Amino acid sequence: MSAEDNLLKLVEVEEPDDQDYLLQEQVGFILRKAHQRHVAIFAAHIGDLTPPQFAALAKLRDVGETSQNQLGTLIAMDAATVKGVIDRLKARGLVELSKHEVDKRRLLVNLTAEGRDAIERLIPQAREITKETLAPLSAKEVTTFMKLLAKLA
Amino acid sequence: MSAEDNLLKLVEVEEPDDQDYLLQEQVGFILRKAHQRHVAIFAAHIGDLTPPQFAALAKLRDVGETSQNQLGTLIAMDAATVKGVIDRLKARGLVELSKHEVDKRRLLVNLTAEGRDAIERLIPQAREITKETLAPLSAKEVTTFMKLLAKLA
DNA sequence: TTGATATCATTTGCATACGAATGAGTTTTC
């Protein structure tokens, strides 16, 4: 191989073209898979509630009664999505709705007694889910990962 | 406040019970938000194709003709989901379907000329999307993050 | 060879997820 060929090869290696795009190495693709794995772990522990439904209950426990819209902001769900989630929780008697007396646009959401019981009972399970999701990492790796993931979210 | 009260308070603080579950610090919740952010970045760059549709085209470019099921395995989609994705790509003329001659159960999928053009044209955009998604991290952090994320996925 | 098992694809049902449009009510601004 001539010196020119070597130079050419170096240039090719250092300037990857379209041939080198590997789907399975892209953040988006791996992020999607990691999320899928988490959802599967969640479902294995808590079969009768989805992660978004759990998030809604957990946040209501934190903040108490709020408007549907505000709740959506707190759990990163758009208005259309949060409505569906709350509808299903209401149908199961875990939350109750009421109208804001002053601002008539707002729909207030709150836990029912049953909803409060449910979320208190589920929180230990949720800790377990977090633990299992992070199980492939060492304690130190967990700290690092959470710090970096938070920067991306 | 009595000494006993102080002791009680300390115990409560140092042995977090259910009161201390913070949704916004759980992996699953942040993972969901990071994924949402990535999808938004994707949509801003590539408006007429979703990440799963892109993944299907990119993988077909890598491996050439495969069965629908096999493609699903390669891009981490279950059979029901991959069918919908392929249906929509077919309706747009980006992939074509044919029957496997030997194994009559299999439905073969391949890029059309148009599909191949599309994916080649989109790959530079996809690099940009990956770059923008990872923009909050330094080069060193990216390396660390990708290594740990891969362990979780 | 045939009966049990496994695989591939499809369909149905349910649950996010989000853009866009709409209607009702509130706040701002001039």
Place this chain on the structure above:
DNA sequence: GAAAACTCATTCGTATGCAAATGATATCAA
């Protein structure tokens, strides 16, 4: 105080994502 701008909630349409059931075909094992 009236018009403009904004906010809250709802609805519609489209696209994942997965469990479960089904039908067609292949493969394995007795």
